[in-house]
Amino acid sequence: MRFNSSNLTIKRRTAVVATDFLRRDDKMAAMLPAIERMAALQKDCATALPAMFRYCDILAFEDGQLTLSVPNAALAAKLKQQIPKLQETLAKRGWQVSATRLKVQMTKAAEIKEQMRSLSLSDAAVTAFDDLGNNLEQSPQNATLIAALKAMVARRREI
Template sequence: MSTPFTPSRPPYRINIKRGRPVMGATGAGDFLRSNDKISPLLPTIQRHLSLQKDCGAILPPIFDTCEVMQLADGLLTLSAPNAALATKLKQQCPKLLSSLQERGWQINAVRIKVQVRRVVEKAPPVKQLALSGKALQAFSTLEQNLENTSQNTDLLAALSRLLERHQQQKK
């Protein structure tokens, strides 16, 4: 079992329950700058974040779900979550390339990779609408007084379902 890294000035606090170092918000930057193995990555990370921000400013609606993967030898590699978005992004490559060059980036080509991410779908929200007794009575009266014609069948079915659902919620 390896021991945790402890710099001369600890930029972290100790988690009492687990006894492991936990990075603090203010100490994370100090830790990255003081660690010899990680500090060379800091300029690359900052460059990628700046490039991500510029790409997002140039193509805001498209670039929301895309990410900068790599910038090496004048080749910018971007990731797109699906093929459809990759195609749209590919159509915007000339605009993106010229705009980035105007902003001072030394980029000659753009490559797009499709990288599907596992998306956890949220459950649809449960409706919390509660109709008053007066409203339910009005819908019930409408259902009873509405003519039973072919034009009204869908409306009658919808009113019936609405009234049944709200009767069940009351119970």
């Protein structure tokens, strides 16, 4: 998403409306400091490890124990190596984290899926593949390759 002032204005207005709503209810207002604290901790963690914290969330922070939600074991293994850096950065920002636990659970599944790259071929490349498909020897070994080349050329010429 591109940054622009209207997006920022909408986000601020939405946050103000949400906090005003929470302040009106006594039970919800009592939760507001904890919510603000967790949001600040999430922001500080994301600042410390921006690439990794893109998919992570804070589940709990009690008695110096930070529990993080990680979407898969691969990211958990990478994050585990970065825990000392994370704790050091958080300590500099005033957070006293003595231990960090990682809990693998899917939280942001839709965001993790990477978009497929589309391969673009020039007209000359498509023509070269077409020529290759037409000039290969017609044999049982080449049949699958010829069919694949013809299908690829047909798809590229439709685009």
